[in-house]
Amino acid sequence: MNTVMGLIDELRAEVKKRRIENPQELQPILSEKLIALLRGDEDAGLKYADTGITVFLFVGVNGVGKTTTIGKLAHRLKSEGKKVMLAAGDTFRAGAIEQLEQWGQRVGVDVIKQESGSDPAAVMYDAIHAAKSRGVDVLLCDTAGRLQNKTNLMEELNKIYRVIRREIPDAPHEALLVLDATMGQNALQQAKLFGDKTGLSGLVLTKLDSTAKGGIVIAIRQELDLPVKFVGLGEKMDDLQPFDSEQFVGALFTKWAAENEAE
């Protein structure tokens, strides 16, 4: 809500400055503003360790597509020539470990796992040590989906984060919150609370191939300064792309236009 108010104020000022009279001229200005907002100043690429293992941690609520994103990112990194390993940190949901294993097979990377129901922080510990001894470049850590208002589960996540930090002081090099594009206002709350526990560094926006627009990332960028790093556009291995703010804003408007026409 605040973001929208701020934008409208800015837009109003711009209208005065440029003496715009035709409402249609507004759209390009709004796009411009949105793109600038989403792009921010920094580069949205992934941050890697200077030397040794790079660790990426994936967090989010249930069913947003964490495991699928990891599978796709593993494929992407591997095709860039990196040695990748996956850590099956979702020890809670039925079939989650198997799901990650299948992705591992599909992509052709190792998966470190323990029994279902075991301590996820212990899995991370194991995975980091295995990654060290096998000379892995990038370790992708899966976690179980959890609702941000479940205190105990969020503490568990914090423990995972602490264990990773203890083993590799500047890790995780990226802590990515996976968000579902169909998510509403609640996504902002998720970004805040997950950020408290794991020091988020960016977002992955999934299911953008749906009719949803995922406009909430604008608010998150504005209020919490978290950039979108990747977008998920389908269920195949190649359906993960770096975020392109121009394309995103463009799609935002075409989807709007399509809706208006329909109405």
Added chain:
Amino acid sequence: MPFESLASRLQNVFGKLRSKGKLSEDDVNDALREVRLALLEADVNFKVVKDFIAKIRERAVGQEVMKSFTPGMVVVDIVNKELTALMGGTQSKLARSNRPPTVIMMAGLQGAGKTTSTGKLAKLLIKENHRPLLVAADIYRPAAIKQLQVLGEQVQAPVFSLGDQVSPVEIAKQGLEHAKEHGNDYVIIDTAGRLNIDEALMEELKSIRAEVKPDEILLVIDSMAGQEAVNVAQSFHEQLELTGVILTKLDSDTRGGAALSVKAVTGLPIKYAMTGEKLDAMEPFHPDRMASRILGMGDMLSLIEKAQESIDAEKAKEMERKMRTAEFTFEDFLEQMEQVKKLGPIDQILGMLPGAGKMKGLQNVKVDEKQIDRVQAIVRSMTKQEKQKPEIINASRRQRIAKGSGTTVADVNRLLKQFEEMRKMMKQLSSMMGPKGMKNLKSLKGKMGRRFPF
């Protein structure tokens, strides 16, 4: 609690109304404006909000309210009724075919919670002495079949699978045959998540529907979804003729407005709501009860049902007698805690109590279930004699108990003190029931504000 932030905003609005002896039209209008904002911020569909407010205004500005002695209450009552109607009026039960098996098909976007819902629904049906068969028709997502198999094992329901190389239509068809042969009276078909605009996959669902003729096609919706949820539901409904909705992740801090709009926009009843990660955390959806929970009027009916389900009546009677006569010992205390734990997560139970949302300090209470375990550990580390006569627990005994339970002496002390206070309170309560009656109520009030004994 479901719809938490929406609930607290609405309760604030009506709190102001209640305190007024007379209501002018302006008062009602002010309140309605606030209600409107609250609903919009909760992602409720714009058109739905407009209709909703119009209906309330029509009734609230009428004669009956102005003439009433408690106009505020009348307005709340009207809102309660309209909110109930908005969510579907009465509870909508699961269909039951005259010629079993009853076939239920699950559908929805990716990650809404179809497979988990399938497992939970099976558990609920088994509890009602049905024999459901789960059919694994999600051949696309890695390990989806495995997930259903694990869930099936946990709830002890058979799972039918043909691997991930056979078409879902064929799986559904053979699954139904299998159920007929094996005398299963319910068949739940778990399908792969799909986008409503994915024509090929939607076609697949249509073929399954044509093949097995489901009695129920349930759309699984994530209650954290935004405005988009309504569009998705409508699109699924147009293509598949759904029969109902399951709301998942209602235990999140979502305002759940989209969920509120789905019924109004599509006309589909909400059949179940998921309220937790555990497999028994699924409730039939009662619009009336949910409305009164949102308005802070509590949901005693659900609480009583839960209690009846999980508390042993004989034991409860005995406990009540002990409380009255203040014979209550640590052994009883332990037993009571077991029973309370069976009811489910404590913060959810609190949400069902009328006015609990407004009680000071309870609002943000995060009950730590582990704390209960710790208290249980302390009590279990006592000898039989100590449990019956806590007076004998001296310093060295305290030290032993602390060591035995992995806690500190301070923890043990605190528990002993709280237990003593609880006993005192019980004595007062029981004397209150007696002839001297209300006199003691005042002295009690001061004590009620304290923390729970655990």
